[in-house]
Amino acid sequence: MxxxxxxxxxxxxxxxxxxxxxxxxxxxxxxxxxxxxxxxxxxxxxxxxxDSSLGMPLDLGASWIHGVNGNPITKLAKQFGAKTVRTNDENSIVFHADGGEMTDAEWAEMEALFEEIYEEVASMQEDTDEDTSLQEAFDVVLMEYDLSEEQLRRLNYYAYQVTALEYGADMKDLSLWWWDQDEEFGGEEVIFPxxxxxxxxxxxxxxxxxxxxxxxxxxxxxxxxxxxxxxxxxxxxxxxxxxxxxxxxxxxxxxxxxxxxxxxxxxxxxxxGVLNKVYLKFPEVFWDEGVETINYIGEELGEWCDWLSFVPFTGEAVLMAFHGGDKGFALEDLSDEEIRAGAMKTLRVMFGDDIPEPEGMLVTRWGKDPFAxxxxxxxxxxxxxxxxxxxxxxxxxxxxxxxxxxxxxxxxxxxxxxxxxxxxxxxx
Ligand SMILES: Cc1cc2nc3c(=O)[nH]c(=O)nc-3n(C[C@H](O)[C@H](O)[C@H](O)COP(=O)(O)OP(=O)(O)OC[C@H]3O[C@@H](n4cnc5c(N)ncnc54)[C@H](O)[C@@H]3O)c2cc1C
Structure with a gap:
């Protein structure tokens, strides 16, 4: 040359x-x-x-070291003196569509149902001659079940958590054979306050x-x-x-x-795929200060269903909501005002009409980002x-x-x- x-x-x-x-x-x-x-x-x-525009550091892209054991990022965090804090997604509260709280027993039932169905789906990874989508495999297995509308909604919610919110893609867009072929490091999940x-x-x-x-x-x-x-x-x-x-x-x-x-x-x-974040900063904490994750099993699958509270990690009155897969892409077409209104509507269902308006908001639109x-x-x-x-x-x-x-x-x-x-x- x-x-x-x-x-x-x-x-x-x-x-x-x-x-x-x-x-x-x-x-x-x-x-x-x-x-x-x-x-x-x-x-x-x-x-x-x-990003620090709300007066505190908030991550618009990655947040977690997924599994600290043997993870090279753990070593870098130590090398650069970066503080990490463990998160625990079991420290959570779950709300039904009407704002009522889900009991531990209901959660355990939902989890058990998912695991039972997923066991059959996983066996199809080995047994099928041709690849298909994870959704189609679920649909085949679900034909053997006679689930109520509510059971189905909870099941779909659970599946959304483990697919769209982790892989950034809905089940219809994931390969049955390969969707979960990735490896993991063990140990705690930590974030950087x-x-x-x-x-x-x-x-x-x-x-x-x-x-x-x-x-x-x-x-x-x-x-x-x-x-x-x-x-x-x-x-x-x-x-x-x-x-x-x-x-x-x-x-x-x-x-x-x-x-x-x-x-x-x-x-x-x-x-x-896409995972988008919406941060809302409030003048005061109106939710349980000890809780890390707030889940909402609403009428519309994937909308405002997964929130992380920053109170346990930084003491700040900040909530972050995730939207993944198609819901994540759809969020990008809404104006900031529409997004704020949607978030507040759901928060009011969970926490009542008297909660304060947010003082600040950050929204990501990774799907439209020209360098990603x-x-x-x-x-x-x-x-x-x-x-x-x-x-x-x-x-x-x-x-x-x-x-x-x-x-x-x-x-x-x-x-x-x-x-x-x-x-x-x-x-x-
Ligand atoms: C919302 C979100 C949450 C996430 N959460 C986590 C998490 O909690 N934990 C985790 O481990 N991972 C997470 N990830 C994934 C993780 O952030 C990425 O896998 C990782 O940062 C990708 O690094 P990279 O270097 O491959 O790509 P990038 O970080 O995208 O780097 C590529 C670079 O190329 C530049 N570029 C693009 N086009 C051009 C061009 N034409 N000319 C010059 N430069 C160009 C880009 O600007 C960019 O800086 C998350 C990602 C997102 C978006």
Missing amino acids: TKPSAATSADVLVLGAGIAGLAAARTLADKGLSVIVLEARSRIGGRMWT DGYSQITDGLAQGLDIRLGKVVKTVRYGSDGVEVETSAGSFVADKAVVTFPLGVLKQASVEFEPPLPESKQAAIDRLAM FGAYSHIPPFASGEDYDALFEPVDDVLYFAGEATSREYPSTVHGAYLSGVAAVGEM
């Missing part, structure tokens, strides 16, 4: 300053290579984003990161790589590509020559875990790939993205 004279050069270019890109850049810099990180946004961190960005900030120290550089074209060949951005060109021997799957699917970055067929097919097959196009990847029907491997596969010893959607073991997580960045450098 003829290096354009106006281009800035480095040994390796890292495209994207999320956790995967920062992990790759850190590892390369520690090996003594010259590295430039090119980032489209005016901030680092990507889908790890601590002072924000997850402490991890990305710690990794970024001393790195050459160029913000506001939207990558438009990646030209690569046997003699290196040339990257054209919205503000200048960069050349290097190699590049680590960490664009989110959503960005690759939109083809908003051009690769010349086009990516190999096997990688492109994996990009096309895998899917990007979704929250994280999942495996829809007919895709497979192997597609994550295909995404990771380097091209021509020049392009290396990292990011949550290149991690077959730990997709859609911070630790998966981090480990993929380190692993991409290991391939060089």
Whole structure:
């Protein structure tokens, strides 16, 4: 490749300053290579984003270290002196659609019903000749049951919690065979009361990161790589590509020559789901101060059904609600005012008409975010875990790939993205 004279050069270019890109850049810099990180946004961190506009640090992207035992992020948290606090989703209160509280016995019954049905669904993972959606498998099993409307609503609510709110996709969009193929670290779930960005900030120290550089074209060949951005060109021997799957699917970055067929097919097959957060800051706490999670099994599945209280973690009168899958995408089409009204309507059902209006609100719209196009990847029907491997596969010893959607073991997580960045450098 003829290096354009106006281009800035480095040994390796890292495209994207999320956790995967920062992990790759850190590892390369520690090996003594010259590295430039090119980032489209005016901030680092990507889908790890601590916002302080409500007067306290609140995470708009990732919040948790999912399983602290053996998790590389636990080590980084210690290294950077970032405080973590354990969360316990069993410390919860559950409301029926009419605002009445669910008893422990009712919850146990709902859980047992789900587990019984899921056992049969799980056996279909082994027994079916062709993949289908998780929803279709549930529907087949449900034909053997004669459930009341209320039982069905509770079951759907429970299923929504373990699918849409974790995988960012509804059951109809998840592969029966592969949806839960990911691995987990054991141990506690913890959050960062002072924000997850402490991890990305710690990794970024001393790195050459160029913000506001939207990558438009990646030209690569046997003699290196040339990257054209919205503000200048960069050349290097190699590049680590960490664009989110959503960005690759939109083809908003051009690769010349086009990516190999096997990688492109994996990009096309895998899917990007969504999880959106709504934070509400109140003048006072009007809910039980000791409770962490507030669940609502409303008439409309997935609407305002899952809330986290920040009182136990930070003492702040803040509630955060999640919307995942189709409900998460639908939320993005509402105005902030409509979202606030929807939230307050549900809170009034649970806590009465006298509760105060919020003083501040934050809403995420990850599906519309032009540098993410979704929250994280999942495996829809007919895709497979192997597609994550295909995404990771380097091209021509020049392009290396990292990011949550290149991690077959730990997709859609911070630790998966981090480990993929380190692993991409290991391939060089
Ligand atoms: C709402 C939400 C909640 C989550 N909760 C958790 C959680 O609790 N725990 C957990 O482990 N994980 C969670 N995740 C997932 C986790 O945040 C991601 O898996 C991880 O941060 C992805 O890191 P990454 O480096 O692969 O991608 P990103 O962080 O998206 O980094 C990619 C970077 O590339 C940049 N980029 C994109 N296009 C271009 C371009 N054209 N030119 C230049 N730069 C570009 C982006 O701006 C971004 O900075 C959550 C995600 C979301 C959205």
